[in-house]
Amino acid sequence: MHKRLTFGVLTAECYRDYIAEMICGILAQSDRANCNVIVLSTKNNFQEPVSPHVAHEADLLRLIALPDFDGFIYDRNAFARGSIQK
Numbered sequence: 001m002h003k004r005l006t007f008g009v010l011t012a013e014c015y016r017d018y019i020a021e022m023i024c025g026i027l028a029q030s031d032r033a034n035c036n037v038i039v040l041s042t043k044n045n046f047q048e049p050v051s052p053h054v055a056h057e058a059d060l061l062r063l064i065a066l067p068d069f070d071g072f073i074y075d076r077n078a079f080a081r082g083s084i085q086k
Contacts, residue, residue: 006036006068010060011075014041019078026073038069 009026011019023039030037040060064072 004034004036005070006038008063008069008072009037009039009075010041010063010072011039012042012057012078014039019075022075 007030009023011023013019014023027037040063042056042060063069
């Protein structure tokens with residue numbers, strides 16, 4: 001039996017409807033393709049004046065180098081910092 005492929009989905013602000021719908025679509029397609037999907041997102045804290053999740057966006061990108069993933073889907077427009085988007 002072969003190993004199931006595992007893909008990561010990097011996004012931010014999973015609470016937004018359009019991002020949640022996108023993730024649902026990715027999960028449905030991965031199920032049909034017999035793949036595992038792990039959704040990785042930043043933590044939002046709306047009680048603070050500036051949400052600290054912006055400072056941690058780059059930390060998610062470090063996970064790309066892990067050997068546990070066979071690929072990634074990167075939702076570039078979901079990230080707030082232009083340097084991260086590049």
